[in-house]
Amino acid sequence: MMSRMKNVESTKIDQSAKTSVDDLMKQFDLPVGGLSQSEAAKRLAQYGPNTIQQVKHKSEILIFLENFTSLMAILLWVSGIIAMFAGMMELGIAIWAVNLINGCFSYWQQHAAQKATDSLKKMLPSYVKVNRDGKTQQIQVEQLVPGDLFQIQAGDSVPADARIFNSSNLQVDESSLTGESVPVEKADHYQHGDGEFAQQNIIFAGTVVTNGTANAIAVATGMQTEFGRIARLTESQKKVIYPLQRELNHLTRQLTVIAIVLGIAFFLLAVFFVHYPFAQSFIFALGMIVAFIPEGLLPTVTLSLAQGTQRMAKKHALLKNLNSVETLGETTVICSDKTGTLTQNQMTINHIWLVSGDYEVTGTGYVTNGKIRKNGQDVNGQPASDLGRLLAIATLNNDTEVNEDPNGGKAKILGTPTEAALVILSRKAGMNIKEENQQFPRLKELPFDSGRKLMTTITKDQTGNPLIYTKGALGSELKICDQILDGDKVRPLTAADRERINGINEQYSKQGLRTLAFSYRNVSVDDPLRKTAIDDYTIDTAERHMVFVGLTMMSDPPRPEIFKAVKNCKRANIRIIMVTGDSPITAKSIAVKIGITSDKARVISGEELDQMSDQELKAAVKGEVIFARVAPEHKFRIVTMCQENGDIVASTGDGVNDAPALKRADIGIAMGVTGTDVAKDAADMILTDDNFASIVSAIEEGRTVYSNLQKFLLYILNSNVPEAAPSVIFLVTRGLVPLPLTVMQILTVDLGTDLLPALGLGIEKAEPGIMDQPPRPQNSHLLNKSIIWKAFGLYGLTASVISTAAYFFVNHVNGWPNIPLASSGLPYAEATTITLGAIVFCQIAAAMNCRTQISSVFSIGLFSNRRIWLGIGVEIVLIACLMYQPFLQEIFNTGPLNFSEWVFLFCIPIPLFLLEEGRKWLVRKIRGQKTTV
Structure with missing residues (x-):
């Protein structure tokens, strides 16, 4: 459907481009003086306002409610109902309160995102000059209709897709649609270049005029423009489910099955083994189901992700959705735009070729922080x-101004990027451009046009003679030159010279550099043109018998930090696929230069991609590949095929053309400085510094978040075994041993003492070497075999033995076995209290042990995580309050402990921590790792 829509729209545009102006005016029933107001009103009613219409979205109420309907949230709602049904009203209310707080927090995080269509609307200009009723009028852009004649000039945004019928030196920046970094030349005659949006006599809504003027006929407005088509494409693209959402759903199903199976088992044992009454057994089983569901998991995950977003914000990466934090850690492929993402989007001259020698130009971008050098020596002052x-020529044959930001921000250019690069080149040579223009005033200009591909200016030299300066495409320059400047001498331009110059041009073109040629003509007294008045100089008379001077080579340079970032991606086994609207030669040159691919990489153009089947494209994206001259439809098709290959895809971009792919990707990453609002709103993450290297830092943070999720999952689940052990003892002894732990005491651990240390685990720093590992496989799960073994085996069984022993020890002190075990009263309360205390202090050891998976805790700093130590302090205070506050004693069935029992509790964590340190040391030794990682 999308491909069909694209073909229909492209056919309409191409038909308008090929149709003559007269026939087009007949087609739109357009008088010479423009539409009448009455006719414009009819068309406005027919076609609608020239705006990007917003597709209906879910109501805010539905969006709000979605935060309370995940599988884990539903499980907690059900758990609350079960607790209330079992007579534990306070417990049920507490569980629901946790769910409400978590849902509200998630909604607040999402509410900040703006709709992509709102941004598309903002990008259109507010007013436009049109011809109506035979005169020029200024109207609101929303009132523009197909068939309107309108005018544009440098600095204007184009208000509609339109056919040019009159233009002067028109250049348009189409990077928001194509990704092409250099403005394209437009004219009033048809010519179709490479790729999408390449009709020379068509201008597109949402692009910007950088030079010249034009009159045009609107052929499509609003949602019928190419801009509107992209809006429909973006809106129709459903966002994929985040991997963490899928994983939490999987984890919820696992935990639900475990809890229900154990609940049924406890119910059957209570009825048929202990011979408990049916109703009492049912309530007991429901209590065990509630106890085995980790109520603190969902808020802990949410808050941990929120902490991750805060840390990433400090690294210039803003995340709009909490779940996208972890998605970064799973990323296997980054589909990256070139212009403004991998490169600076600032044309820079880096070489000068002259007959007398080559010059290197240092420094990149629109700032004068570089030099012109020959053989390693700086060229100081204006050279001869x-x-x-x-x-x-670069200085005087130039209509562009570059205003550098004194604070080091991005410079503002008034004109074209190519001429801006020449301005910076002149400044690097130490030239004062203002003084040069005053000393050599311009007499006349022969503007650039796409036919001859030259721009000529006539200035006056110091002796009063006219000087003709020309710059443009090499082929055009060589046609008008018959001499060449060799050092300080002028000699004839030979065939060998032409062959050499063309060879130099081809050599640099293969490197993805754009060349610009320069020539001049000194109209001396004996020049035949001297007899012609300056105003009568024409292209035919002035642009001939020129002296060829040399070439400049320019490119949009890579960002300085990109080289290290690419290496880090490769180290982390993350592939980068360049997807750009730029030319194949330029795209491959940049990709090879910064290390994304080797020189053997396959380059696929948009036209070639159209001919490829999905299976062919799936195979292509598995290898070294670069995509050039691509359209918006191509970008998200590439992302989709990568996803179907099993990849987790991050897609970067900054233009309107990137929005569909950003929305389709597992995580869309937009540039915050140069990016359009459309890209930012379609994305999940925004780079506030437009620094690709920030993506690598964010990926490391994402991997750390997932690792930390596993750490506190281990921490939370390992207490389930000692929580269940007392009930097992109760059932095995057929009720002779009273429950060593009540359900309310179990919930004290799940929702009370465990919460803060778990959050502390969520902010642990990355263990060394986390970026040297490949992304985790998609078939791996948070609850894996290692966690199950540690939680329910090593840690859980150890805590069960210690807490159960503590229970029987207190009973022994109180006279057991000579006195039967009490099921109520102070001795029973004291016994259950020390059981609870033993579990809590085993959890203190677990909190320290879970901080690392293999590394020694001492290697990362025993006291480096203050949040964990704060959590440990709080849980000790909390357990003390439960022991000594009378109203809490009644609710939780607790009692006070004596000094010796407190000493026993404080001794528990030490051997558990040291034993785990010994186990980690043994694992490291077996794996051949350093003992302090």
């Missing part, structure tokens, strides 16, 4: 001979 002449 051929280099001086080239710099003079």
Whole structure:
């Protein structure tokens, strides 16, 4: 459907481009003086306002309610109902309160995101000049209709898809649609270039005029424009489910099955083994189901992810959805745009070629922080001979201003990126551009046009003679030159010279560099043109008998930090696929230069991609591949095929054309500085510094978050075994041994003492080497065999033995076995209290042991995580309050402990911690790792 929609829209645009202006005016029933107001009103009613219509979304109420309907949330609602049904009203209310707080927090995080269509609407200009009723009027852009004649000039945003019928030196920045970093030349005659949006006489809504003026006929407005098509494409794209959401759903199903199976088992044992009354056994089983569901897991996960987003914000990565934090850690492929993401989106001259020698130009971007060098030596001041002449042409044959930001921000250019690069080149040579223009005033300009691909200016030299300066495409320059400047001498331009110059041009073009040629003509007294008045200079008379000077080579340079970032991605086994609207040669040159691919990488154009089947594309994206000259439909198709290969895909971008892919990807990453609002709203993450390297830091944080999720999952679940052990003892002894732990005491651990240390585990720093590991397999789960063994085996059984022994020890002190075990009263309360205390202090050891998986805790700093120590302090205070506050004693069936019993509790964590340190040391030794990682 999307492909069909694209073909229909493209056919309409191409038909408008090929149709003559006269026929187009007949087609739109357009008078010479423009539409009448009455006709415009009819068309406005027919076609609708020239706006990007917002697709209906879910109501805020539904969005709010979705935060309370995940599988884990539903499990907690049911658990609350069960607790209330079992007569534990306070417990049920507490569980529901946890769910409400968690849901409200998640909604608040999501509410900050804006709708992509709102941003699309904001990008359109507010007013436009149109011809109506035979005169020029200024109207609101929403009132523009198909068939309207309108005017645009440099600095204007294009308000509609339109056919040019009159233009002067028009250049348009289409990067928001194509990703192409250099403005394209537009004219009033049809010519179709490479890729999408390449009709020379068509301008598109949402693009920006960088140079020149034009009159145009609106052929499509609002949602019928290419801009609107992308809006429909973005809106129709459903966001994929985050991997963490899938994993938490899987975990919920696992825990639900475990809890229900154990509940049924306890119910059957209570009825048929202990011979408990049916109703009492049912309530007992329901209590055990509630106890085995980790009520603290969901809020702990939510708050841990929130902490992850805060840490990532400090690293210039803003996340709009909590679940996307962990998705970063799973990323296997990054589909990255080139312009503005991998590169600076600032054209920079880095080489100058002259007959007398080559020059290197240092420094990148629109700032004068570089030098012109020859053989390692700086060129200081305005040089003489051929280099001086080239710099003079670059300075005086130039209509662009570059205003550098004194605070180090991005410079603002008034004109074209190519001329901005020439301005910076002149400044690097130490030239004062303002003084040069005053000293050599311009007499006339022959503007650039796409036919001859040259721009010529006539200035006055110091002796009063006219100087003709020309810059443009090499092929066009060589046609008008018959001499060449060699050092400070002018000689004939030979065939060998032409062959050499073309060879140099081809050599640099293969490197993805754009060349610009320069020539001049000194109209001396004996020049035949001297007899012609300056105003009568024409292209035919002025652009001939020129002296060829040399070439400049420019490119949109890679970001300085990108090289290290790419290496880190490869170290982490993450592939980068460049997806750009730029040319294949430029795309491959940049990809090879920064290390994304080797020179053997396959380059697939948008046209070639259209011919590929899904299976062919799936195979292609598995290898070294670069996509160039691609359209918006191509981008999310590439992302989709990567996903169907089993990859977790992050897609970066900054333009309107990137929005569908950003929304389709597992995690969309938009540029915060250069990115359009559309890209930012479609994305899950925004880089506030536009730094690709920040993605790598965010991926490390994502991996750390997942590792920490496993750590506190281990921590939370390992207490379930000692919580269940007392009930097992009760059942095995057929009720002769009273319950060593009540359900309310179990919930004290789950919702009380465990919570803060668990949150402390959520902010642990990454263990060394986390980025040297491949992304975790998608078939791996949070609750894996290692966690099950540790939680229910090693840690859980150890805590069960200690807490059960504590229960019987207190009973022994109180006279057991000579006196039967009490099922009520102070001795029973004291026995259950020390059982609870033993579990809590075993959890203190577990909190320390869970901080690392293999590394020694001493290697990361025993006291480096203050949140854990704060949590330990709080849980000790909490357990003390339960022991000594009378009203809490009644609710939780607890009693006071004596000094010796407190000493026993404080001794529990020490051997458990040291034994686990010994186990980790043994594991490291077996694996051949350093004992202090």
